[in-house]
Amino acid sequence: MSERASSLSGASGTELLRLSGVRKSFGDHVVLREVDLTIEPGQCVVLIGASGSGKSTLLRCVNLLEVVDDGVITFEGRDITDPQVDGDEVRSRMGMVFQAYNLFPHLDVIGNVTLALRLVHGVEAREARSRGLAMLDRVGLSEKALARPDDLSGGQQQRVAIARALVANPRLMLLDEVTSALDPELVGEVLDLLTELKGEGVTMLLNTHEMGFARDVADQVCFLHDGRIHERGSPDQVIGDPQEERTRAFLSRIRA
Amino acid sequence: MSEQLTGQVAEDWRPSEVQRERDEWRRRRTLRSAVIAAGSTLLLLGGLGGAVVSSPGWQRVQETYFDWDKAVSSFPAVLEGLWLNIRVMIVCWILILVLSLTVAIVRTLRGPVAFPLRLLGTAYVDVFRGLPLLLVIFLLGFGGPALGLSGMPRSPLFWGGLALVLSYSAYVAEVFRAGIESVHPSQRLAGRSLGLSYGQTLRHVVLPQAWRRVIPPLMNDLVSLQKDSGLIAVLGVSDAIRKAQIETALDFNYTPYVVAGVLFCCLTIPMARLTDRYARKKGYHGAGGLL
Ligand SMILES: Nc1ncnc2c1ncn2[C@@H]1O[C@H](COP(=O)(O)OP(=O)(O)OP(=O)(O)O)[C@@H](O)[C@H]1O
Ligand SMILES: [Mg+2]
Numbered sequence: 001m002s003e004r005a006s007s008l009s010g011a012s013g014t015e016l017l018r019l020s021g022v023r024k025s026f027g028d029h030v031v032l033r034e035v036d037l038t039i040e041p042g043q044c045v046v047l048i049g050a051s052g053s054g055k056s057t058l059l060r061c062v063n064l065l066e067v068v069d070d071g072v073i074t075f076e077g078r079d080i081t082d083p084q085v086d087g088d089e090v091r092s093r094m095g096m097v098f099q100a101y102n103l104f105p106h107l108d109v110i111g112n113v114t115l116a117l118r119l120v121h122g123v124e125a126r127e128a129r130s131r132g133l134a135m136l137d138r139v140g141l142s143e144k145a146l147a148r149p150d151d152l153s154g155g156q157q158q159r160v161a162i163a164r165a166l167v168a169n170p171r172l173m174l175l176d177e178v179t180s181a182l183d184p185e186l187v188g189e190v191l192d193l194l195t196e197l198k199g200e201g202v203t204m205l206l207n208t209h210e211m212g213f214a215r216d217v218a219d220q221v222c223f224l225h226d227g228r229i230h231e232r233g234s235p236d237q238v239i240g241d242p243q244e245e246r247t248r249a250f251l252s253r254i255r256a
Numbered sequence: 257m258s259e260q261l262t263g264q265v266a267e268d269w270r271p272s273e274v275q276r277e278r279d280e281w282r283r284r285r286t287l288r289s290a291v292i293a294a295g296s297t298l299l300l301l302g303g304l305g306g307a308v309v310s311s312p313g314w315q316r317v318q319e320t321y322f323d324w325d326k327a328v329s330s331f332p333a334v335l336e337g338l339w340l341n342i343r344v345m346i347v348c349w350i351l352i353l354v355l356s357l358t359v360a361i362v363r364t365l366r367g368p369v370a371f372p373l374r375l376l377g378t379a380y381v382d383v384f385r386g387l388p389l390l391l392v393i394f395l396l397g398f399g400g401p402a403l404g405l406s407g408m409p410r411s412p413l414f415w416g417g418l419a420l421v422l423s424y425s426a427y428v429a430e431v432f433r434a435g436i437e438s439v440h441p442s443q444r445l446a447g448r449s450l451g452l453s454y455g456q457t458l459r460h461v462v463l464p465q466a467w468r469r470v471i472p473p474l475m476n477d478l479v480s481l482q483k484d485s486g487l488i489a490v491l492g493v494s495d496a497i498r499k500a501q502i503e504t505a506l507d508f509n510y511t512p513y514v515v516a517g518v519l520f521c522c523l524t525i526p527m528a529r530l531t532d533r534y535a536r537k538k539g540y541h542g543a544g545g546l547l
Binding site for chain 1: 442
């Protein structure tokens with residue numbers, strides 16, 4: 001694990017990801033108006049905001065699954081919004097986890113975890129398998145390696161999805177509401193895993209409705225509203241003592 | 257240890273009064289349904305058979321269509337013809353799978369570069385789904401050799417097979433396309449987010465899932481191809497139907513056609529049952545429609 005931690009903080013001092021003036025709309029509907037954001041290596045940045053405020057859209061823009069309408073995203077010092085950039089290569093250096101897990105139902109658990117290692121990172125099958133098993137062990141699922149995703153509980157599926165995103169040592173993890181599809185008693189196991197990853201120095205950009213978790217794990221909390229980051233700061237500041245009226249209204253609504 | 261435990265629990269268990277009554281009732285009902293089913297089947301078949309056999313023309317029909325000696329004497333020739341049908345079917349089926357999968361993939365490509373290909377694929381599917389198979393066989397079977405294209409065989413078998421492949425691929429391509437489009441877009445997203453290219457995502461994520469879903473309708477089309485392979489007889493290819501025709505012409509006894517029919521059924525019925533079983537196992541309800 002220390003190997004990954006050091007590779008993640010390799011570019012220490014300079015930011016890993018920077019968004020400046022990012023704009024994204026679907027038809028007439030402007031979702032992101034002008035988003036500015038930076039993440040240092042090893043940091044955990046948590047996006048909060050109402051449903052439909054564009055949190056998922058923002059993560060997908062960073063992962064180049066959506067093309068921005070304007071603005072610049074730099075990742076590891078390179079402008080990845082440049083149309084000449086190889087999107088597949090950029091995505092292979094990030095790990096993305098989806099709300100609905102999106103595991104591949106036709107592959108077993110180890111097959112899910114090792115697919116990208118073999119196809120994208122050119123890791124030979126045996127080596128991929130042992131790295132996959134080590135990663136499954138890491139998320140506490142080594143005995144489920146040969147199970148089908150559909151035979152796992154929601155919490156187990158989401159941990160497999162995290163293992164799948166993490167196995168190729170991504171520089172940045174993007175996690176899109178990874179607990180909101182889970183039964184309440186399963187949320188804890190996934191959040192505990194994320195807290196451990198944070199402790200190992202994995203850089204994370206995530207959005208969540210779990211304010212308690214956000215307070216524990218975030219280095220920076222960003223409240224997304226009206227296509228902009230309306231308020232940002234430490235969790236104690238933004239969640240504990242919000243300055244903006246909108247932020248207070250949002251927080252009181254989800255606490256109610 | 258735990259096995260012993262569960263074993264003991266199972267031995268201790270005695271069905272309650274209520275459960276014994278339920279079991280008894282179910283047993284009686286099963287027996288009664290079986291008796292009713294057997295009785296009504298016998299009645300129906302007996303009635304139909306009686307009606308046919310007692311009809312005024314039965315004597316003549318039996319002589320011309322169900323002549324046992326004629327059946328035995330024509331059997332080897334018809335069977336030999338059927339072997340050709342089987343070979344045609346296998347070769348055509350492989351070509352159909354390749355061509356239709358290609359067309360289906362082309363039709364799901366996006367972006368302006370793929371536009372002409374997409375247009376071509378759509379036009380092909382529309383035209384060949386619109387043309388009756390027999391018409392395609394006539395057009396290609398007689399027109400193809402007449403073209404005298406250098407390097408192209410002139411045999412009616414080749415052109416008849418080509419007609420089958422072109423006609424069927426148009427249908428099967430639509431089956432594949434429906435399968436590809438039935439895979440949820442979030443699967444593509446997941447593949448791409450791992451850094452897989454468009455092609456890798458298609459090959460390793462989308463197609464394996466689509467393939468599973470289309471197996472029942474594909475098997476259905478294979479059953480249909482088995483019998484339609486007999487249509488190339490109209491080109492004079494000596495398949496089972498053509499052989500039966502030749503045998504029939506000797507003495508105007510139509511029994512060889514019945515022999516051919518029985519042989520075709522021997523091919524298609526097991527396949528159809530297999531399709532049915534597979535589909536039911538997978539909880540798929542679309543394939544049973546024609547069976
Ligand atoms: N592919 C798309 N086409 C059209 N509109 C879209 C698309 N994706 C998202 N939107 C719209 O963009 C807005 C923001 O969506 P997004 O999923 O980013 O919100 P969110 O903040 O993640 O919400 P939630 O908390 O409910 O997940 C919504 O109004 C949504 O309808
Ligand atoms: Mg969302």
